Amino acid sequence: MTIVDFREEIKRLDVAERILLAEEIWDSIVENQEAVAISQAQKDELEQRLEFYSNAPEKGLSWQEVKLRIQKSK
Template sequence: MTTQLIEQILQLSISERLELIENIWNSITDIPDAIELTEKQKQELDYRLELYEQNSARGSNWEEVKQRIKNRK
């Protein structure tokens, strides 16, 4: 990335930069196979999946998680 491009990005408003971030993120998630996990990351995901499968009732649904986050403020 060139210095000139970075300077142009920094001249954007906050909302324009957030929109740019969203567009970049969407372009990445459109190609999920392009993101390679390390072996350690794969092992961690396998470990978490195993814990979940052993006791799926231990987890929290999204509404519960959002409420906990809101209560921290």
């Protein structure tokens, strides 16, 4: 089966089945985290963001605030 065939099979699934498939794929990736390396640029960005947050935590938003903003923007 080629990737094109696989893509067509996925399109035939209903939304709930595609969500379950995505969860299964994600779980299989998480099980092997060592294989998912991040680049030095990504590490640097994370360090920069952590430092910014550490210096000014009041400027950050809680998950609830972020979620509310997203819901309001829809």
